[in-house]
Amino acid sequence: MCANMYEIVKAEKLTPDVTRLEIAAPHIAKKAMAGQFVMLTVDEHGERIPLTMADFSAEKGTITIVALEIGKTTKKLGTLKAGDSLFSLVGPLGMPTELKNYGTVVCVGGGIGLALMYPVVRSLKKAGNRMISIIGAKNKDLLIYEDEIEKVSDELYVCTDDGSKGHHGFVSDVLKRLVDEKRKIDEVYAVGPIIMMKVIANLTRPYNIHTVVSLNPIMVDGTGMCGSCRVIVDGKTKIGCVDGPEFDGHKVDFENLTARNRRYLAEEEISLRSFMGAK
Numbered sequence: 001m002c003a004n005m006y007e008i009v010k011a012e013k014l015t016p017d018v019t020r021l022e023i024a025a026p027h028i029a030k031k032a033m034a035g036q037f038v039m040l041t042v043d044e045h046g047e048r049i050p051l052t053m054a055d056f057s058a059e060k061g062t063i064t065i066v067a068l069e070i071g072k073t074t075k076k077l078g079t080l081k082a083g084d085s086l087f088s089l090v091g092p093l094g095m096p097t098e099l100k101n102y103g104t105v106v107c108v109g110g111g112i113g114l115a116l117m118y119p120v121v122r123s124l125k126k127a128g129n130r131m132i133s134i135i136g137a138k139n140k141d142l143l144i145y146e147d148e149i150e151k152v153s154d155e156l157y158v159c160t161d162d163g164s165k166g167h168h169g170f171v172s173d174v175l176k177r178l179v180d181e182k183r184k185i186d187e188v189y190a191v192g193p194i195i196m197m198k199v200i201a202n203l204t205r206p207y208n209i210h211t212v213v214s215l216n217p218i219m220v221d222g223t224g225m226c227g228s229c230r231v232i233v234d235g236k237t238k239i240g241c242v243d244g245p246e247f248d249g250h251k252v253d254f255e256n257l258t259a260r261n262r263r264y265l266a267e268e269e270i271s272l273r274s275f276m277g278a279k
């Protein structure tokens with residue numbers, strides 16, 4: 001590995017709005033575990049943003065991040081090419097996924113959450129679990145990491161909102177079917193839009209199936225200093241970036257998380273408009 005620190009080794013588009021970057025970061029790759037994230041700054045004037053790691057290789061000294069180009073910073077990320085470098089990269093941050101042999105684990109993921117789901121499924125499989133993966137997206141062209149997840153799963157179910165591939169409907173429909181069929185499910189892991197994780201947690205609660213969700217609160221420092229990523233779990237305040245990002249889905253206050261994640265929408269819109277106007 002001869003790339004400079006934080007140099008982009010490979011840049012590619014997974015969909016028109018989703019960028020995958022493999023970045024030289026040997027010190028992070030050496031310690032990274034499934035479920036963790038990094039904080040990065042694209043350039044010296046940029047904001048810090050958290051991104052989950054979709055992959056990491058201590059051997060190559062690289063980590064892989066996947067970003068949905070939705071705001072100014074992620075759109076800037078989408079313009080980077082191999083050979084460019086990030087201004088800063090900090091990690092691995094957050095608590096890793098608890099890797100135990102639960103028995104049968106159902107992993108449910110949607111949208112950009114599938115990038116984080118891949119190393120989680122791979123690691124839980126390695127820990128001896130039977131892995132059932134349920135993945136979803138708006139349409140077949142927006143499905144990411146399908147092949148990778150299929151390779152590390154014992155069963156894979158694909159869902160699309162428009163029916164262009166697999167089940168026409170939501171990932172929760174498939175999980176409900178498995179529960180109704182009385183399939184053996186010892187643990188559920190969900191990552192994706194807040195509403196999806198909330199629906200999954202509500203579905204498994206009456207059956208007492210322990211359900212872990214990976215939350216995405218707004219982060220500033222990512223190291224427990226600012227309090228921006230506060231979430232309420234079991235009626236208590238938790239710090240998403242150091243206590244999480246994974247929590248017991250049956251205890252998360254999803255309404256509070258939804259409201260807190262909307263608090264900078266106006267500012268984000270202004271920033272994005274000025275960036276797009278400036279291009």
Ligand code: FES
Pocket residue numbers: 218219220221222223224225226227228229230239240241242
């Ligand atoms: S992002 Fe600042 S405390 Fe978590």
